[in-house]
Amino acid sequence: MRAVNNLLVLYTGGTIGMLETPQGLAPGGGFEARMRDYLAAHRESPGIRWTLRELSPLLDSANMQQANWLAMCDAIVEAVKKDGHDGILVLHGTDTLAYSAAALSFLLLGLDVPVVLTGSMLPAGAADSDAWSNLCGALSLFESGVENGVHLYFAGQLLHGARASKLRSEAFDAFTALPRYREGQRAEQVPAVLTYCQPRVAVNLAVLPVFPGLQAAHVRALIDSGVKGLVLECYGSGTGPSDDQALLQVLSDARQRGVLMVAISQCTQGSVKFDTYAAGSRLRDAGLVSAGGMTREAALGKLFALLGAGLDVATAQHWFALDLCGERAQ
CATH class of the missing domain: 3.40.50.1170 (L-asparaginase, N-terminal domain)
Structure with missing residues (x-):
């Protein structure tokens, strides 16, 4: 200092x-x-x-x-x-x-x-x-x-x-x-494309809470609006209505269309651990990426920085999973 x-x-x-x-x-x-x-x-x-x-x-x-x-x-x-x-x-x-x-x-x-x-x-x-x-x-x-x-x-x-x-x-x-559990490997080096030197552009992003009654049509309409990144606020440790095949299919289709979808917990003291429940692992299998204990603000800001830099979805997903500035790791 x-x-x-x-x-x-x-x-x-x-x-x-x-x-x-x-x-x-x-x-x-x-x-x-x-x-x-x-x-x-x-x-x-x-x-x-x-x-x-x-x-x-x-x-x-x-x-x-x-x-x-x-x-x-x-x-x-x-x-x-x-x-x-x-x-x-x-x-x-x-x-x-x-x-x-x-x-x-x-x-x-x-x-x-x-x-x-x-x-x-x-x-x-x-x-x-x-x-x-x-x-x-x-x-x-x-x-x-x-x-x-x-x-x-x-x-x-x-x-x-x-x-x-x-x-x-x-x-x-x-x-x-918030006392949210954080885990994640720290990036050994941040590439130039992710630094302040890289110009950014606006990105169509959305945040959607999971709630009883969430329908596949709701998510489909959001995806059809041209969303490039979605923060899905899941229950507890990253669960959702995993017996709704239509909803899972919409999520899977969105991932295939190049939408980066990340999951956070709705709980103020919570984090996403997909493997705890089958209801979580099915969301992961549908294409969601765990944000661990990241806040809504951090998940949205990180999506903006990655996708706004012009990264393709696979590259953006790679860097999203790593800790860049202390947002994921202690």
């Missing part, structure tokens, strides 16, 4: 910088001035040198899309490689904060600087807001030293970018690293 000397604060919008409008809270510009005024008025605040860049358009993170992930990635790489920044703080809304942290964990592989994402549950300036404590806490991390890679900082906790999830919609300690 090393102290950061030239920090970029990348402001993407979110609650932390929202202002009241006739329609309710909305992202507001001019956050740099508000941040400098606060830090100047609180001499105990971290004294790290920083500059701020606003992404356009500023977003309520409920509107976050793949194109915004790519814009954040490009801005971060440019800040490091062109402008000489040695650390990045991303200010982001909380609704999709864990999704963006996971996606950036895979999009920025090989970029040897620390990237920390944070936000707040209440806007800066609101009574009893958590905005300044989260922001100053993140600045302190950069000042004292933080490991390279992507992290999520919230309510005093520094979390792995590809292991965090939002569990609470109102409490200040909204995020946590």
Whole structure:
């Protein structure tokens, strides 16, 4: 770990910088001035040198899309490689904060600087807001030293970018690293095609929970929409309606059509182990790939990074099964 000397604060919008409008809270510009005024008025605040860049358009993170992930990635790489920044703080809304942290964990592989994402549950300036404590806490991390890679900082906790999830919609300690079992071989070396140097494109991805009443027609309609990757949220250890031959056939056909399908557990403390039950092994035989104990956010972000790099399904499946940044292994 090393102290950061030239920090970029990348402001993407979110609650932390929202202002009241006739329609309710909305992202507001001019956050740099508000941040400098606060830090100047609180001499105990971290004294790290920083500059701020606003992404356009500023977003309520409920509107976050793949194109915004790519814009954040490009801005971060440019800040490091062109402008000489040695650390990045991303200010982001909380609704999709864990999704963006996971996606950036895979999009920025090989970029040897620390990237920390944070936000707040209440806007800066609101009574009893958590905005300044989260922001100053993140600045302190950069000042004292933080490991390279992507992290999520919230309510005093520094979390792995590809292991965090939002569990609470109102409490200040909204995020946590779920205690999910992780297993998987660590990739000995990440190839250039999977690093930040590789351009990415948008990918048609979907997430579908298994539930009593899920029909083959539901899945067929999703596959027919052109989906290239599917995260199937299975029961428990990776089970589903394995006596539904029509459903199994749709999954098998999708795999033959080149759709990469991965299975995660619906349980907050769970992981996929297909061989535990026959109901799991039949899903595996139909073409599903185990995501082990990966979160929904990590599985989706990893699919995006792999398929968005133009990998064929077999190659993407190979790398999905390996641990790239700590998302699968302890």
